Amino acid sequence: RFRISDIDKRVRTSCGYCGVGCQMDLWVRNNQVVKVRGAGADVLPNRGRLCVKGRFGYQFLGSRERLRVPLIRKKGTFCEVSWEEALDYTAQKLAEIRDESGPDSLAGLASARCTNEENYIFQKFFRAAVGTNSVDHCARLCHAPTVAGLVRAFGSGAMTNPIEDLAGADCILVTGANVSETHPVTATYIRNARDRGAQIIVIDPRKIDLIQGSTLWLRPKSGTDVAWINGLIHIILEEGLADREFIRTRTDNFVALEEAVKPFTPRVVEDISGISEKQLRQAARLYGAASKSSIVFAMGITQHITGTDNVLSLANLAMVCGQVGRASTGVNPLRGQNNVQGACDMGGLPNVFPGYQHVSDPEIRLKFETAWGRAPLAAKTGLTVMEMMNSASEGRVRGMMIMGENPMLSDPNLNHVEASLKALDFLVVQDIFMTETSALADVILPAAAFAEKEGSFTNTGRRVLRVRKAVEPPGESRADWQILTEISTRMGYPMAYKNSSQIMKEIASLTPIYGGISYERLEDENLQWPCPSQEHPGTPFLHKEQFSRGKGLFHPVDYIPPAERPDKEYPFVLSTGRLLYHYHTATMTRRSEALNDFAPSAYGEINGEDLDRLGAGEGDLLKVTSRRGEIVVPARKSDRVAPGVLFIPFHFHESPVNRLTNDALDPASKIPELKVSACRVELV
Numbered sequence: 001r002f003r004i005s006d007i008d009k010r011v012r013t014s015c016g017y018c019g020v021g022c023q024m025d026l027w028v029r030n031n032q033v034v035k036v037r038g039a040g041a042d043v044l045p046n047r048g049r050l051c052v053k054g055r056f057g058y059q060f061l062g063s064r065e066r067l068r069v070p071l072i073r074k075k076g077t078f079c080e081v082s083w084e085e086a087l088d089y090t091a092q093k094l095a096e097i098r099d100e101s102g103p104d105s106l107a108g109l110a111s112a113r114c115t116n117e118e119n120y121i122f123q124k125f126f127r128a129a130v131g132t133n134s135v136d137h138c139a140r141l142c143h144a145p146t147v148a149g150l151v152r153a154f155g156s157g158a159m160t161n162p163i164e165d166l167a168g169a170d171c172i173l174v175t176g177a178n179v180s181e182t183h184p185v186t187a188t189y190i191r192n193a194r195d196r197g198a199q200i201i202v203i204d205p206r207k208i209d210l211i212q213g214s215t216l217w218l219r220p221k222s223g224t225d226v227a228w229i230n231g232l233i234h235i236i237l238e239e240g241l242a243d244r245e246f247i248r249t250r251t252d253n254f255v256a257l258e259e260a261v262k263p264f265t266p267r268v269v270e271d272i273s274g275i276s277e278k279q280l281r282q283a284a285r286l287y288g289a290a291s292k293s294s295i296v297f298a299m300g301i302t303q304h305i306t307g308t309d310n311v312l313s314l315a316n317l318a319m320v321c322g323q324v325g326r327a328s329t330g331v332n333p334l335r336g337q338n339n340v341q342g343a344c345d346m347g348g349l350p351n352v353f354p355g356y357q358h359v360s361d362p363e364i365r366l367k368f369e370t371a372w373g374r375a376p377l378a379a380k381t382g383l384t385v386m387e388m389m390n391s392a393s394e395g396r397v398r399g400m401m402i403m404g405e406n407p408m409l410s411d412p413n414l415n416h417v418e419a420s421l422k423a424l425d426f427l428v429v430q431d432i433f434m435t436e437t438s439a440l441a442d443v444i445l446p447a448a449a450f451a452e453k454e455g456s457f458t459n460t461g462r463r464v465l466r467v468r469k470a471v472e473p474p475g476e477s478r479a480d481w482q483i484l485t486e487i488s489t490r491m492g493y494p495m496a497y498k499n500s501s502q503i504m505k506e507i508a509s510l511t512p513i514y515g516g517i518s519y520e521r522l523e524d525e526n527l528q529w530p531c532p533s534q535e536h537p538g539t540p541f542l543h544k545e546q547f548s549r550g551k552g553l554f555h556p557v558d559y560i561p562p563a564e565r566p567d568k569e570y571p572f573v574l575s576t577g578r579l580l581y582h583y584h585t586a587t588m589t590r591r592s593e594a595l596n597d598f599a600p601s602a603y604g605e606i607n608g609e610d611l612d613r614l615g616a617g618e619g620d621l622l623k624v625t626s627r628r629g630e631i632v633v634p635a636r637k638s639d640r641v642a643p644g645v646l647f648i649p650f651h652f653h654e655s656p657v658n659r660l661t662n663d664a665l666d667p668a669s670k671i672p673e674l675k676v677s678a679c680r681v682e683l684v
């Protein structure tokens with residue numbers, strides 16, 4: 001309804017939802033965002049395209065439920081207090097715990113929703129002011145295996161190619177990624193490729209929308225990825241589709257891989273995964289014969305106890321066919337949240353400083369000690385998300401700071417998470433709304449949302465993108481980095497920055513892959529890291545002449561079944577995921593009517609055969625029970641899931657499916673197995 005003549009200004013910024021990082025113009029009138037439009041058709045990564053979340057999901061900014069003033073829990077009730085009181089109290093409590101029980105008694109969750117600059121300050125605060133490496137964030141629950149696996153295979157843990165590159169591929173293998181719902185603009189590039197005649201192979205236990213118009217859909221049983229990927233490699237070698245020259249000149253350890261895939265004959269793969277030999281051969285031929293083949297994956301691959309093995313297997317497949325180091329090829333993890341890539345890049349992880357520089361390396365530590373004026377910095381790897389929760393329940397972690405995350409809805413085995421957070425002596429949460437997590441806090445500090453501050457996000461394609469302030473934050477809320485520097489200063493480690501640009505300068509000076517990034521350059525350049533110097537143009541695709549680690553390394557991987565399999569007591573496989581209309585724990589999207597009207601509540605997607613067996617129908621209430629808890633959801637009859645499988649989206653606090661999910665961990669990356677739990681389903 002608004003025309004350009006009605007508005008006060010247009011502000012170019014980055015979408016605050018998913019990792020595609022769409023560029024958009026916010027139309028502002030009277031300090032309110034009133035309309036959103038995609039940036040121009042020549043602007044990457046989205047070329048003017050936006051999905052429903054980016055285009056219509058801005059109403060939360062003006063929600064009456066926004067946090068406006070700091071809150072302290074007094075005698076069990078949240079009381080409004082001044083910033084001075086809240087900051088003094090927070091700093092005093094954190095310092096008290098640190099001084100009594102040591103720095104490792106404190107831990108923090110950084111945020112994939114906040115800017116690079118805020119995540120940088122968050123980890124600097126924990127490492128320099130507190131003295132611990134116990135910093136992690138929800139990347140642990142999505143792509144920790146991607147980083148672990150791709151670093152080992154290639155030397156770099158990020159998407160090898162840019163998103164828009166997909167449009168030029170001849171074959172795209174999409175697995176464990178419901179792209180049209182979770183990264184909708186990425187799906188448009190896959191469709192562009194399909195319209196050019198590219199072969200699209202979808203390998204997914206759910207009948208996702210992308211299957212429409214794809215060449216081939218393979219439906220494996222959940223948690224059997226290593227088996228079918230080894231099977232593909234087995235056939236590719238058997239049928240002479242491997243790129244022997246690439247293997248000889250660019251890789252190491254091929255013989256071990258060759259041995260490892262020998263037992264994975266099509267018959268063995270069919271027994272394990274349910275994929276027929278005919279389909280497996282078709283997929284192997286399409287992927288192996290194409291000139292430019294690209295692999296796209298997301299959490300259907302990573303959220304398993306074999307998450308790292310699954311990623312290593314995909315890297316093996318791409319290297320066997322020489323499909324790395326060229327445009328429109330590669331291994332491409334789709335990172336979920338708007339700045340999950342950046343939060344990892346900025347060292348929001350317990351083992352690395354910004355730029356994946358390891359905390360155990362004395363030279364690297366010396367560099368940061370000198371720059372930050374604080375020595376010695378801790379050399380020991382800190383705790384991951386799930387380890388923090390376990391340590392809290394055992395009293396070893398006594399205090400936590402959580403910035404813009406909501407583990408009380410997003411983490412597995414919520415009953416355990418709740419008990420852990422309640423066991424803390426002190427919990428401080430920075431957020432824009434009261435969430436299931438902040439409701440358990442001692443102090444809540446109101447933060448600014450993406451449209452209310454300056455900064456940068458890094459999208460899933462390693463593209464560093466500016467975030468610009470369009471409107472004032474509500475009430476007294478502040479940017480997270482401003483809150484953090486105030487607390488740090490009060491704890492005896494002064495931090496003072498004039499603005500976020502100054503923080504980016506410090507990031508660039510200490511982080512080689514961001515060495516050439518500055519706000520000045522981002523004004524008119526589209527930079528993807530690694531960008532090591534002011535003169536460097538950035539790197540659209542990785543591993544061109546050699547891999548980041550030198551030669552690509554094959555890893556022989558064997559099949560390990562999921563931690564929980566259906567049995568007599570719990571005969572269903574439970575899987576969780578996202579919907580097009582909601583983002584993560586839905587604190588923002590459920591406060592945007594235009595989105596929430598389409599998906600207002602949770603449901604359990606169940607096959608008609610199972611519903612008939614239960615004597616139930618569409619909309620009937622189902623009690624779903626696992627070894628960890630129970631919830632009730634209405635049934636939604638659907639052939640998107642196979643018989644024996646139940647899918648529940650995790651966005652809804654009224655039916656929190658993570659009360660049921662398994663917290664068994666992948667030993668390499670410590671990701672929990674959110675995609676496969678055993679459960680029982682009964683008609684209420």
Ligand code: SF4
Pocket residue numbers: 015016017018019020021022046049050051052053054055183184185186
């Ligand atoms: Fe935002 Fe992702 Fe949608 Fe783009 S695809 S508009 S980044 S939610």
